[in-house]
Amino acid sequence: MIRSIVIALLCVSLADATAFSAPPAKPNFIVILADDLGYECLGTDGGESYSTPHLDKLAAGGMRFDRAYAQPLCTPTRLQLMTGRYNVWNYTSFGELNRKETTFAQLLKPAGYATGIFGKWQLGQEVDSPQHFGFDVSCLWQQTRRPSRFPNPGLEFNGVERDFTNGEFGPDVVQAEALKFIDANRERPFFLYYPMILTHGPFIPTPSDPEYDPKAVNENAGQNKKFFASMVKHMDAHVGELERRLGQHGLLEKTLVLFIGDNGTGKGLTTRWRGRDYAGGKGLSTRAGMHVPFIASWPGVIPAGRVNNDLVDTTDVLPTLLDAAGVKPAEPSRLDGHSLLAMLQGQLGQPREWIYSWHPTASREFAAEKTLKLYADGRLVDYGRDPQQEHDITENTAETTAARERLQKVLSRFASARPAELKARDGKGYQDNMKAPPANRTSRKKAA
Structure with a gap:
């Protein structure tokens, strides 16, 4: 009897090994960073207030991390995510990334990856900032200036300013560019970094709401906390659209998708979570300020429906990408993050004992x-x-x-x-130092 059980378990183990083999060489990467979305917001993590069917599906087909932590505010998290290093080494001031730092794009690009960044920048006003940090293509909000991000937005395309005036919704414009990037690079390895504009306030109607005002020129117009739910739903739909585009190109099994929040949900927002009220804690060093959703999807590599209870934080993203791509950093001792690749494959890996x-x-x-x-x-x-x-x-x-x-x-x-x-x-401290550009500077504006 015991021998039969052992044989049966061995067969299951061998079946798993066959179904979830080693990652393909030079896989694609999509890293999605949601803005101001805490752990309590997703249905897969126990959230009961918002509709997140696509992210719930993504988690069901892959792995979700139950103890993932970011920094309490976005710039510090972006630095950790992009460099794999804790803020003590490289944080300068809010809205700035030290140009001496090395990002995941700069490390992947020499390995043959096409690199693109789409969404929110807020890391320096230099025209060449995204390209300096390794991105071939960029479509960003809050790079050289800070106009509206939602209705009739002002964006930068590879540093060139474009103003939209026909009722466009900023996140939808950025989404379209991200999809174009996938289409253009479907035959080669690519790295798509997507620091989303959603779900940060102001909380206003999205184009799927009857209240959406296509003529609005003030992004604060009509702001109401009740529209946060709509913004979460819109963000979730964008994630679903990315996944569908990967499927259309036959890239699902060739692509590691990571979805993570940049900090806790904004203060003043209360979410129903696992039967109780959960107050947003952005800016606080409590769980409500730093506990974020983290989902990894890679069909054929990550066993479906896994929940990981080990500690992880945003410094772990960069070494995970490098490990999966077979890229060795020149100075691995400079990195604070741990590769999660073995865990993603269902192995024990090297779980963290602490975060800092x-x-x-x-x-x-x-x-x-x-x-x-x-x-x-x-x-x-x-x-x-x-x-x-x-x-x-x-x-x-x-x-x-x-x-x-x-x-x-x-x-x-x-x-x-x-x-x-x-x-x-x-x-x-953590003050927003984004200054308005000088009035006498040469305009790089291009009408959309």
């Missing part, structure tokens, strides 16, 4: 395990049982003492990591 988060003030710098978090100012909290972090742990038990020692070692390894030339800028 840096901010110019010690009250926001911490190291965390799955449930316990130690701040640089000495506060220890159980964010598993106390997600709002309302109570510090003050008792010294064997468990808390051991946790403090482990987490303090993590904090100590980064104690001298901050480059001296950046320390002087830390007082700026």
Whole structure:
């Protein structure tokens, strides 16, 4: 009897190995970064307020990570995602990416990848910023300026400003360009980075709503929290359209799709999640501010319906892409992220024991395990049982003492990591430094 069970289990194991073989050489990559979308928003993660059928389907056919963390705000997360490094090394100020840094596009491009970025930039106003950081093609909002992003938007196409005036919806324009990129590069390896404009406020009707105003020139017109649900639905539909386009070109099994949020849902928004109300916590170092959805889809490589409970954060994306592409970074010791490729293939991999988060003030710098978090100012909290972090742990038990020692070692390894030339800028904090372009500059505007 036992022998029969062993044989049966072995057969199942062999069947899995056959069905989910090694990744193809030079797979395509699509990395989608949703703006201001917390963990509680997707149906697959227990959300009950919004319609996300396409993302739910994506998760059902692949893997979702139940303990994925980003930074509390978007610029810090974008830096970590694009460089695979914690902010302590390279954060300068809000809305800026240090031009000395190396991004995932710069590492994949020499390996033969076509690279494109579509969506929200907010990482420097230089005309050549996307190309400097390795992207062949770009269609972006908030690169050289900050006009409307929603109705009748102002966008930059490879640094050239274009204003739309016929009722176009910014996210739809960007979506069309992303689809064109897939069409144009379907015969070669490509990397599509999609930092979405949705679902960031202002919360206004989308073109699928009767209230949508195609003549609006002020993106704040008609703003109401009730339209957040519509924006989530519209964003989800865009993800579904990307997947359909991959299927039309026969690229589903050749493409790793990663979907992740950049920080928690905006404050003032309350979502029904697993039978209770969940308040958005963007900007906070609590779970509501940093716990984000993370889905990986790769038919034929990732076993369907998997839920991963290991700690992951946004620094893990870059090394995962490099690992899957067979690209070796010149200085792997500079990376803080861990490759998730083995986990995606159903193997154990090397799960993280901790994550780290840096901010110019010690009250926001911490190291965390799955449930316990130690701040640089000495506060220890159980964010598993106390997600709002309302109570510090003050008792010294064997468990808390051991946790403090482990987490303090993590904090100590980064104690001298901050480059001296950046320390002087830390007082700026997380303020948006996006300045209006000089009035006398030469216009690069092109009518759409």
